[in-house]
Amino acid sequence: MFSMKFLLYLLIMAGVTYLIRLIPILLVKKQIKNRFLLSFLHYVPYAVLSSMTVPACFMATGHIATGIIGFVAALILAWKNQSLVTVAAGASGAVLIAEIVMMYLI
Amino acid sequence: MKENSFLKGIVDGLSICFGYLAVAFAFGISAVGNGLTPLEATLISMTNLTSAGQFAALPIISAGGGLIEMALTQLVINLRYMLMSISLTQKFDSSIKFYNRFLIAFGVTDEVFGVASSKQKIGKKYMYGLILTPFLGWSLGTFLGASAGNILPTVVTTALSVAIYGMFVAIVFPVAKKETSVAICATIAILLSCAFEFIPFLSAVPEGFVVIICAVVASAVMAALAPINQDTEVQDV
Numbered sequence: 001m002f003s004m005k006f007l008l009y010l011l012i013m014a015g016v017t018y019l020i021r022l023i024p025i026l027l028v029k030k031q032i033k034n035r036f037l038l039s040f041l042h043y044v045p046y047a048v049l050s051s052m053t054v055p056a057c058f059m060a061t062g063h064i065a066t067g068i069i070g071f072v073a074a075l076i077l078a079w080k081n082q083s084l085v086t087v088a089a090g091a092s093g094a095v096l097i098a099e100i101v102m103m104y105l106i
Numbered sequence: 107m108k109e110n111s112f113l114k115g116i117v118d119g120l121s122i123c124f125g126y127l128a129v130a131f132a133f134g135i136s137a138v139g140n141g142l143t144p145l146e147a148t149l150i151s152m153t154n155l156t157s158a159g160q161f162a163a164l165p166i167i168s169a170g171g172g173l174i175e176m177a178l179t180q181l182v183i184n185l186r187y188m189l190m191s192i193s194l195t196q197k198f199d200s201s202i203k204f205y206n207r208f209l210i211a212f213g214v215t216d217e218v219f220g221v222a223s224s225k226q227k228i229g230k231k232y233m234y235g236l237i238l239t240p241f242l243g244w245s246l247g248t249f250l251g252a253s254a255g256n257i258l259p260t261v262v263t264t265a266l267s268v269a270i271y272g273m274f275v276a277i278v279f280p281v282a283k284k285e286t287s288v289a290i291c292a293t294i295a296i297l298l299s300c301a302f303e304f305i306p307f308l309s310a311v312p313e314g315f316v317v318i319i320c321a322v323v324a325s326a327v328m329a330a331l332a333p334i335n336q337d338t339e340v341q342d343v
Contacts, residue, residue, distance in 0.1 A: 005170075006146055012173050013163050014153035016180040017187075022211035024191035026204070032196060039329035041193045043291045044321055045223040046281065047328075048186060049274040050292035051299035051320035052216060057271035059303075061264050070268040071275070078279035084121035084221070091272030092128070096265035103261070 061095055063102060070095040110199070110228070115235020122217040122236075123243030125273050128266030129157055130244045134251020135263070136161065140168035144252035151248035155215060155241060157270075158313060159183045186317045190219040197222065201230040213237030217270065220277040287332035295324035 002010075032038055058067035073094035077087040108114060130151060137147035142164070154160050159180050166176050191214050202210065210233050218236055222228050255263075282289035298320040302308045311319070 009167050012176045013180050016177050017154050017156055017184050020184050021187045021191050021214040024188050025207045025211045028192050028195040035333050036329050039333040040325045042334050043325035043328045044189055044193050046278050046288050046292050047295040047321040047324040049220055049278050051295040053271045053274045054296040055300050055303050060267045074272040074275035078276045081280055084273050084276045087276035088125050088269040088272035092265045092269045095268050099261045
């Protein structure tokens with residue numbers, strides 16, 4: 001039901017991706033004490049997520065304008081400390097409305 | 107609800123699950139467009155659980171590309187998980203034993219990492235719950251997208267594609283509002299990633315490397331300029 005070629009691709013993809021996640025989790029078992037490293041790790045999540053969001057979010061919809069509208073909607077909701085689901089749904093909703101408006105304008 | 111319970115994990119994972127349904131749906135559509143069957147697409151999602159890497163694999167499979175090319179592509183795009191895995195280990199509590207790490211490692215995605223790192227400490231049960239719902243959403247979304255992708259109007263799938271970014275904003279922004287150093291860190295990361303997108307010779311750098319470079323530079327600069335206070339390090343960040 002699956003071709004050999006496909007299974008090989010699957011094995012390589014899944015294997016490489018899993019090992020990247022697994023090796024550090026197995027190796028780092030102690031609490032890091034070094035202040036620079038601790039600070040570095042404190043900032044990593046915010047740096048990773050920020051660099052993945054901008055400018056990718058602006059490009060995600062195919063129209064930069066609607067991408068920015070979705071992003072701004074998310075900022076406003078997050079400013080008001082709304083939950084993850086609310087912010088995600090609000091951003092999607094804003095893009096949906098903006099895209100429909102665009103369809104009628106263009 | 108107990109902070110480190112399985113149920114709390116499930117609930118926190120639901121928002122990721124919702125975002126994943128949408129993105130996985132798009133992946134399913136794209137996979138079928140690249141000549142894969144819905145079952146093959148679903149199997150990829152169930153075993154890889156990663157968005158960027160899977161999307162990048164499609165043209166390689168469809169063009170019959172080499173296995174080394176596939177391995178290198180996955181390595182570069184997904185190398186950021188290495189940073190996330192290291193960062194997460196610092197939050198593990200004593201309930202997480204050596205063998206639990208094999209299962210938890212499978213579920214380290216951008217979003218699971220984002221939510222988990224907003225916690226002070228993470229336990230085994232919470233992590234399992236947090237991984238389970240996104241896994242189901244990612245797999246189910248792929249299957250639905252691959253087998254019935256043409257049911258939804260394009261405008262809806264487009265709108266759903268920003269859900270994931272909304273979630274990222276929801277994780278970063280409230281903290282940046284409170285901590286100036288985090289706001290500066292986020293700004294540096296954003297400026298760098300924009301440079302990689304818009305400056306011609308920089309835009310040739312593969313996507314996977316861009317995230318790593320931006321994250322390492324922004325975090326290292328801020329770790330040097332505004333190191334955290336070790337005594338208050340345990341505060342919920």
